[in-house]
Amino acid sequence: MSSVLERLDRLPRRNLTVLAIKGLSTLVPGGWHNITSADDLISDVLGSSDPELIRQVRERADALSRARHEGYGRALSLYDAVNRSQKAAGGLRLLANIGGALPLVKRVADLTPTSETLQAADLSLKVAAEMLAFTQVNGLPGDSFGDFAAALGEYAGEARVRMAALICFDALLPLGDQALQRLDSLLGGVNKRDLHQLPAYAGMAKLLPGRGDGAHLTFLRRGVDQWLGWAGGFSSQLGLTGQKAVQALETTLGPWQGGFQQMATFLDAFTDTYQHTGVQAVARRLVERAAAEI
Amino acid sequence: MSSNTTSESMARTLRWGVGLLLVVSLSIGAFLLLPFRSWLPGGTVGDVPLNQVVNGTAFNRLFPEPDDGDQLVFTQEKRGFSEARLKHGGQVKALLAISDVSTAPEARRKFETSQSRLQGWPLVEQGPQATALLVADRFQIKVIGQGDGLEAEQRQILIGRFNLRGLAALKSASAPRASLPSGPDSAGRQSLERRAAMEPAS
Numbered sequence: 001m002s003s004v005l006e007r008l009d010r011l012p013r014r015n016l017t018v019l020a021i022k023g024l025s026t027l028v029p030g031g032w033h034n035i036t037s038a039d040d041l042i043s044d045v046l047g048s049s050d051p052e053l054i055r056q057v058r059e060r061a062d063a064l065s066r067a068r069h070e071g072y073g074r075a076l077s078l079y080d081a082v083n084r085s086q087k088a089a090g091g092l093r094l095l096a097n098i099g100g101a102l103p104l105v106k107r108v109a110d111l112t113p114t115s116e117t118l119q120a121a122d123l124s125l126k127v128a129a130e131m132l133a134f135t136q137v138n139g140l141p142g143d144s145f146g147d148f149a150a151a152l153g154e155y156a157g158e159a160r161v162r163m164a165a166l167i168c169f170d171a172l173l174p175l176g177d178q179a180l181q182r183l184d185s186l187l188g189g190v191n192k193r194d195l196h197q198l199p200a201y202a203g204m205a206k207l208l209p210g211r212g213d214g215a216h217l218t219f220l221r222r223g224v225d226q227w228l229g230w231a232g233g234f235s236s237q238l239g240l241t242g243q244k245a246v247q248a249l250e251t252t253l254g255p256w257q258g259g260f261q262q263m264a265t266f267l268d269a270f271t272d273t274y275q276h277t278g279v280q281a282v283a284r285r286l287v288e289r290a291a292a293e294i
Numbered sequence: 295m296s297s298n299t300t301s302e303s304m305a306r307t308l309r310w311g312v313g314l315l316l317v318v319s320l321s322i323g324a325f326l327l328l329p330f331r332s333w334l335p336g337g338t339v340g341d342v343p344l345n346q347v348v349n350g351t352a353f354n355r356l357f358p359e360p361d362d363g364d365q366l367v368f369t370q371e372k373r374g375f376s377e378a379r380l381k382h383g384g385q386v387k388a389l390l391a392i393s394d395v396s397t398a399p400e401a402r403r404k405f406e407t408s409q410s411r412l413q414g415w416p417l418v419e420q421g422p423q424a425t426a427l428l429v430a431d432r433f434q435i436k437v438i439g440q441g442d443g444l445e446a447e448q449r450q451i452l453i454g455r456f457n458l459r460g461l462a463a464l465k466s467a468s469a470p471r472a473s474l475p476s477g478p479d480s481a482g483r484q485s486l487e488r489r490a491a492m493e494p495a496s
Contacts, residue, residue: 045389047423047439060398067339070372141368141376143354154367154379289370291424292377292391292436293398 004065004072005038005058008283012036016253017271023252024168024245025161027238032161035280038287045284046291053294061290071136072286078129078136078204079278085200089122090268116175118194120186123170124220125200126274127227130166132207133278137285156230158284162277167235168245169273173264177241180232187221339374339397346396348433348464350376353392358455366390379440380452388452389438392461401434412450413458425449430462 002010012018013036025032035041042057043049065072134155141151156163171179175186192213195201201216208216234240242260249263250256256263267273338344353376360366363382370377374394380387395401405428408416418426423439425446435456437449444452 045438045440046421047443048421050421053421056400064339068337069344070339138369139350139371141371141378143351147354147368150367151369154369285370288389289372289375289377289391291438292389293375293393293395293434294401294420 003062004076004279004283004286005061007076007279008036008038008041011276011279017273017276019252020249020267020271021161021165021273021277023249024165026248026251027240027244028160028164029238030160035283038283041283041287042291045287056294057287057290060294061286064290064293065286072282074207075133075136075282076279078133078207079275079282081203082126082129082200083272083275085125085198085203086122086268086274087272088199089118090265090270093265094269117186117189118197119170119174120183121190121194121220122198122200123166123175123183124187124190124224125198125204126166126170128208128220128223129200129204131223131227132204133282137282153230155281156234159277159281160234162274162281163231163234164238164240165273165277167231167240168242169264169267171231172235172240172242172245173260173267176260177243180228180235183224183228184221187224190217192217340399342397344373347374348394349373350392352464353433353461356392356457356460357390358452358457385442386440387442388440388444388449389436390452390456391436391438392456393434393436395428395432395434402428402431412454415458417450417453419446425453427453427458429458430465432465433461435461 011034013034018034021032022034035044038058038061039054042054042061046053046057048054064070068074134152138151138155140148142148167180171183175182195213195217205216208219210216210219246256246260246263258266338347350371350373354368354371357366357376357378360380364387365381366378367381368376368378374397375391376393377389377391380390393401404418404420404426405416408418410417412427415427415429418428420426423443425437427435429435435453435458437444437452439449
């Protein structure tokens with residue numbers, strides 16, 4: 001298995017994913033810088049471009065990400081699982097969209113899960129993956145719940161573009177502008193069968209706390225509840241809407257004629273937003289630690 | 295008759311061989327797939343057992359109190375490591391960290407040639423933005439300037455405001471359990487003597 005920094009080095013500099021995030025980042029103050037070089041990241045954190053120091057940090061970071069107990073690798077496999085699931089679901093929905101026009105594959109269209117409940121469940125899995133990844137990477141920082149909440153807020157603030165992408169691509173575009181307000185009631189309608197239709201669930205089930213689908217559902221709803229408070233404030237502060245998201249995406253991807261839902265499907269099927277920004281977020285935390293430990 | 299016995303003994307060795315193979319493959323499988331996996335090397339940093347590394351929770355209370363207008367946000371806490379960001383008005387000024395060098399013995403090396411001291415402990419500058427202090431030959435404190443950066447002096451002042459005495463005290467508290475509980479000092483010396491006695495004479 002390749003280390004976190006090796007994966008950072010292999011991230012694309014320019015592709016559809018990068019363009020989509022770039023477009024969306026115009027909505028977020030501070031913007032987004034596509035870091036794809038571990039050496040650049042290390043010298044940014046360390047404030048030095050001494051090759052010997054960079055080599056030491058890199059060596060330490062690789063040792064840390066190789067250690068299974070440290071959780072950096074596990075966080076990445078969470079992001080991978082969610083990404084695989086998103087692509088599979090996006091591909092199916094894309095097929096369904098095309099299928100609507102072709103009589104031969106029309107039956108596929110009838111079979112594909114397009115319901116809003118499934119979309120809501122998918123979003124809740126992503127939020128849960130985000131929280132699990134946070135604890136895998138950062139542990140439980142601080143001595144009190146207030147410390148922990150501050151750490152979570154700090155992490156979310158650092159990953160503003162990533163969170164904006166999650167809100168726009170997985171909530172506002174597919175579920176409409178009232179998505180965050182409706183999410184809780186939508187999740188209430190998710191049953192165990194729906195959960196099993198999500199490919200990511202199979203990969204994540206053993207990492208979710210609690211035993212059995214019922215406990216996992218409760219955990220997902222609770223996790224989303226926590227996240228909603230923060231996400232609601234964040235999106236109203238930036239004034240995020242589906243319309244604005246599409247306009248922002250058009251600045252880099254070109255004009256878009258279709259509806260919001262189709263945009264969401266297109267993004268699901270062809271971009272790795274979540275995985276791309278996930279690797280960058282984990283790499284930064286890993287480098288911050290390695291720089292402190294050398 | 296004789297050919298019969300050879301084939302019989304062949305069959306027996308074959309049975310034994312298959313049996314052994316089964317047992318070996320099962321135990322290897324069990325080791326790789328069942329929770330025994332955590333016993334395999336590679337689970338922890340530098341293969342140092344977790345109970346020999348001080349938990350990051352113990353470090354949190356030793357961080358300096360932030361000045362007025364500054365804010366200290368803890369960002370990571372793992373075995374042998376705790377890190378916080380010193381922020382001022384939303385801008386990160388510095389990363390502050392305490393780590394247990396028992397998983398990173400190479401980190402100790404840079405202090406060997408150090409001439410400068412802070413409260414008696416060796417101090418090292420690493421590049422233009424990082425300052426490190428080794429406390430009790432076991433814990434490393436690091437301050438890394440972020441954003442606009444900090445002067446070396448400011449970083450050293452920050453390091454001096456950590457609870458260094460409390461940090462040094464953690465070492466004896468985390469001494470291996472083999473040492474006798476007759477006071478940290480004598481226990482430490484005793485176990486040292488014992489270790490020396492156990493060294494082979496050759």
